[in-house]
Amino acid sequence: MCGIVAYIGKRQAYPIIVKGLQRLEYRGYDSAGVALLHQGQMNIYKKAGKVTDLIKFAEGKELNGNIGMGHTRWATHGEPNDRNAHPHWSESTIFSIIHNGIIENYAALKEALKSKGHTFTSDTDTEVLIHFIEDIYYAEKVSLEEAVRLALGEIVGAYAIVILSKQDPHKLIAARRASPIVVGVGTDEFFVASDASPIVEYTKNVVYLNDNEIALIDNGKLTVKTIENQVKTPYIQELELQLEAIEKGGYDHFMLKEIYEQPRSIWDSMRGRLDAKTGHLRMGGIAEFEGKFANAKRIIICACGTSWHAGLVAEYLLEDLCRIPVEVEYASEFRYRNPVLFEDDVVIAISQSGETADTLAAIELAKQKGATIFGVCNVVGASIPRATHAGAYTHAGPEIGVASTKAFTAQVAVLTLIALQIAQKKGTITETRFRTLLTELEAIPAKVEAVLKQNDAIKELAARYVDSNNALYLGRGYGFPVALEGALKLKEISYIHAEGYPAAEMKHGPIALIDDAMPVVVIATKGANFEKVVSNIQEVKARKGRIIAIVTEGDKEVRTMADHVIEIPETDDILVPLVSVIPLQLFSYHIAVMRGCNVDQPRNLAKSVTVE
Ligand code: G6P
Numbered sequence: 001m002c003g004i005v006a007y008i009g010k011r012q013a014y015p016i017i018v019k020g021l022q023r024l025e026y027r028g029y030d031s032a033g034v035a036l037l038h039q040g041q042m043n044i045y046k047k048a049g050k051v052t053d054l055i056k057f058a059e060g061k062e063l064n065g066n067i068g069m070g071h072t073r074w075a076t077h078g079e080p081n082d083r084n085a086h087p088h089w090s091e092s093t094i095f096s097i098i099h100n101g102i103i104e105n106y107a108a109l110k111e112a113l114k115s116k117g118h119t120f121t122s123d124t125d126t127e128v129l130i131h132f133i134e135d136i137y138y139a140e141k142v143s144l145e146e147a148v149r150l151a152l153g154e155i156v157g158a159y160a161i162v163i164l165s166k167q168d169p170h171k172l173i174a175a176r177r178a179s180p181i182v183v184g185v186g187t188d189e190f191f192v193a194s195d196a197s198p199i200v201e202y203t204k205n206v207v208y209l210n211d212n213e214i215a216l217i218d219n220g221k222l223t224v225k226t227i228e229n230q231v232k233t234p235y236i237q238e239l240e241l242q243l244e245a246i247e248k249g250g251y252d253h254f255m256l257k258e259i260y261e262q263p264r265s266i267w268d269s270m271r272g273r274l275d276a277k278t279g280h281l282r283m284g285g286i287a288e289f290e291g292k293f294a295n296a297k298r299i300i301i302c303a304c305g306t307s308w309h310a311g312l313v314a315e316y317l318l319e320d321l322c323r324i325p326v327e328v329e330y331a332s333e334f335r336y337r338n339p340v341l342f343e344d345d346v347v348i349a350i351s352q353s354g355e356t357a358d359t360l361a362a363i364e365l366a367k368q369k370g371a372t373i374f375g376v377c378n379v380v381g382a383s384i385p386r387a388t389h390a391g392a393y394t395h396a397g398p399e400i401g402v403a404s405t406k407a408f409t410a411q412v413a414v415l416t417l418i419a420l421q422i423a424q425k426k427g428t429i430t431e432t433r434f435r436t437l438l439t440e441l442e443a444i445p446a447k448v449e450a451v452l453k454q455n456d457a458i459k460e461l462a463a464r465y466v467d468s469n470n471a472l473y474l475g476r477g478y479g480f481p482v483a484l485e486g487a488l489k490l491k492e493i494s495y496i497h498a499e500g501y502p503a504a505e506m507k508h509g510p511i512a513l514i515d516d517a518m519p520v521v522v523i524a525t526k527g528a529n530f531e532k533v534v535s536n537i538q539e540v541k542a543r544k545g546r547i548i549a550i551v552t553e554g555d556k557e558v559r560t561m562a563d564h565v566i567e568i569p570e571t572d573d574i575l576v577p578l579v580s581v582i583p584l585q586l587f588s589y590h591i592a593v594m595r596g597c598n599v600d601q602p603r604n605l606a607k608s609v610t611v612e
Helices: 013-023 051-058 106-115 125-140 144-153 254-260 262-270 290-295 305-322 357-368 383-387 406-426 431-452 455-465 479-494 503-508 530-542 573-594
Strands: 003-008 031-038 041-048 067-073 095-103 157-165 168-177 182-185 190-193 205-208 213-218 221-226 298-303 326-330 345-351 372-377 390-393 470-475 497-502 519-524 546-552 564-568
Touching: 003 013, 003 095, 003 157, 003 168, 013 031, 013 051, 013 067, 013 190, 031 051, 031 095, 041 051, 067 095, 067 157, 067 168, 095 125, 106 125, 125 144, 125 157, 144 157, 144 168, 144 213, 168 190, 190 213, 254 262, 254 573, 262 406, 262 431, 290 406, 298 305, 298 357, 305 326, 305 345, 305 406, 305 479, 305 573, 345 357, 345 406, 357 372, 357 383, 372 383, 372 406, 390 406, 406 431, 406 573, 431 564, 431 573, 455 546, 455 564, 455 573, 470 479, 470 503, 470 530, 479 497, 479 503, 479 519, 479 573, 497 503, 503 530, 519 530, 519 573, 530 546, 546 573, 564 573
Parallel strands: 298 326, 298 345, 345 372, 372 390, 470 497, 470 519, 519 546, 546 564
Antiparallel strands: 003 067, 003 190, 031 041, 031 067, 095 157, 157 168, 168 213, 182 190, 182 205, 213 221
16 A cells, blocks of 8 residues: 655665655555655655656656655545645645545545635645645644644544655654554664665664654654654664565566465464474463463454455364354454454454554454454564554565465464464363374475475466456365465456355355356365365366366376366365465466566555555
8 A cells, every 4th residue: 555755864865765665566556756855945746657657757857855755655535646646735835745544534624724725736635634734834833843743633544644844854754643654763864664665775773653653853863752742762673674575586576486485484484383393382472361362252353355364264273173263354344343342352363464454443442342452463563463462473574465475374374373272272182183283284384385396387277267257266164265365366466357155155156157168266175075075066067167176186086077186285184275375376376477467566456455
């Protein structure tokens, strides 16, 4: 979603900002812009399209300045055109602003400002905010930072903002509520961004703003205060992020790199947490809350998108292994439907980015109702891990491709460890099964590696189906969430309409769609539901559907019915998602590349959805 990068210091701001915007491209956006302060002038350039379009547009223009800011916009209010792109001017064009988030009360503010004579050049909520700030600035005769503080006190909604003033070329103001802001602290220079990726190559020292905090960088000094005017001491943290982790490293796309990283990232998600030889399993994050988990009458899982699918796998795992009832909720529905929550409920919030607005709001709601909240997140230090009572990081490393791959498998691995630890604590698993599963888990990275070796065959298969208009993904039991995730991957990046369904449920609707042009991808690995899935395959074949089956190595039965099979190494039924999702990721990837789609930044999608 929208990206922010700003610089103030001794270097030229423009190259840093543009490079930073490119590092933020993965978040998803549809226009970009910059503002640069130079010799009392503020130059703003903005363009619909990609950062490269902005660069072309800015060529030959005044690009000097040691202070500036840039933005990639993912449209919410107003279509993605040049006019609505950020930065936006205040009425008198003294101030300008970039903004992530949504100002919910913008319409009322806009009306009030119009009646005072303000005119607006865009359809955005953001422009209203900077006009409002300027209105206060003149009316109250206060400093810009004070005007910002007063204005934010009146704002309903979410924001991460950066503001510059023509009158004050040594000053940069940033603020946050429910949308992240990181300040990078260099030597006599500062960087501001919506995540650390534009900052990491310049400094490892960062300050994460908390909600309702305003950062003022003025003449080389950073001060932080709350919108209630309380001064805070900035807490400087060291970034763990490595630069290589956010670069493509020889792969054509981040998504492919991330798919290939999975043997390593799954291992990283378990590293130090289990040892099959000694039967040791310890999730540090849940140690303190083990009792809460074990005694929970119910576990509620809240998430969105791919993380929701990981949550569905966790439902099967937790019910299966721990005998605790689990509900998996779309965070966006949960937060608005007055859910019933008890103090002995445990809520697990799953999020790659740790910033998803709906998931964050669901956490706040559950907290208010007294539930214990546990986070499973990938981005260290993000808002969700900071809002939860406890949690476990997935340690998959930065995921840049918008379509989630390695984050999903790391989430599933971590959730499996959590389920195993609770099951052991509750005594709902035998020691033998526990040990077997630990051993199997340790073997997963090698099995994923084995699937990756089939990339060429999967690519050939993708070539056969590249022109499909629809696809159906079927699975039962642990294969069902995988079917959903496989379908999501295909639609996200190739724009082929795809649906995931429980295999048996197919006959209650989707079966009507099946004809000889319809690819039906079936998770048909050996396990509890195998025979049932075989029957479902026959139902598809009877209607001439084209079966692509994910089968266990050595399978003979499905092979006789399916049009194509992809073999995966045998593993325990409950660990099948970790291995069976890999060929589906590759299949979608190759189809999308062959269709000429922008794999890493699919249209309309955002990596980090910071608006509801
Ligand atoms: C967006 C992304 C998805 C992701 C979802 C939830 O829609 O495009 O890939 O699964 O948000 O994000 P989270 O960061 O909370 O896992």
